Amino acid sequence: MEKIKPVDQRSLRNALGCFATGVTVITGCGPDGVLLGFTANSFNSVSLEPPLVLFSLDKRANSLGAFFESQNFAVNVLSDEQRALSGNFARPHPDKWNNIAYTTWETGCPILIGALASFECHTRERYDGGDHVIFVGEVIHMATDPSKKPLLYFRGAYGKLSPEVH
Numbered sequence: 001m002e003k004i005k006p007v008d009q010r011s012l013r014n015a016l017g018c019f020a021t022g023v024t025v026i027t028g029c030g031p032d033g034v035l036l037g038f039t040a041n042s043f044n045s046v047s048l049e050p051p052l053v054l055f056s057l058d059k060r061a062n063s064l065g066a067f068f069e070s071q072n073f074a075v076n077v078l079s080d081e082q083r084a085l086s087g088n089f090a091r092p093h094p095d096k097w098n099n100i101a102y103t104t105w106e107t108g109c110p111i112l113i114g115a116l117a118s119f120e121c122h123t124r125e126r127y128d129g130g131d132h133v134i135f136v137g138e139v140i141h142m143a144t145d146p147s148k149k150p151l152l153y154f155r156g157a158y159g160k161l162s163p164e165v166h
């Protein structure tokens with residue numbers, strides 16, 4: 001362990017990056033039918049009964065207003081074959097939906113083809129979270145693909161699960 005540090009932004013980012021996560025693309029559908037999507041590793045489970053999940057979105061994100069107004073979102077947990085999708089949806093460019101394969105279920109939020117798991121949610125709460133907004137949603141549909149493995153994110157870099165050793 002290094003020495004204890006004051007909480008400056010760079011050190012905080014580095015320390016938080018020690019928490020290894022999966023990678024998701026959070027999607028939505030704006031009122032004018034415009035598709036929303038951004039890469040997020042702030043996704044987490046909240047409650048089983050009722051079934052609640054959360055993510056947080058930067059207040060500076062282009063899609064903040066549309067997600068805030070929307071009644072629904074979907075969470076797509078990326079597989080280790082979908083690293084390019086993570087990069088694509090981590091940029092604020094308007095063409096990010098070009099050539100992306102997806103389907104829709106009940107709400108119209110895009111469900112990415114090839115995801116390890118997808119959750120369709122009704123937005124239940126929006127909480128202030130400093131420079132982010134925390135969205136809590138109730139899961140109304142989900143699907144998983146047992147044949148796929150997760151894309152991982154650790155210390156600012158992508159990774160994969162190593163084969164299990166027993």
Ligand SMILES: Cc1cc2nc3c(=O)[nH]c(=O)nc-3n(C[C@H](O)[C@H](O)[C@H](O)COP(=O)(O)O)c2cc1C
Binds near residue numbers: 023038041057063093
């Ligand atoms: C692995 C990874 C995880 C990310 N997680 C989040 C997150 O949880 N919340 C967030 O607001 N931005 C996150 N970002 C950054 C957004 O994906 C990025 O700012 C995106 O351009 C926002 O889209 P928008 O501006 O079109 O809304 C993450 C980026 C990467 C590469």
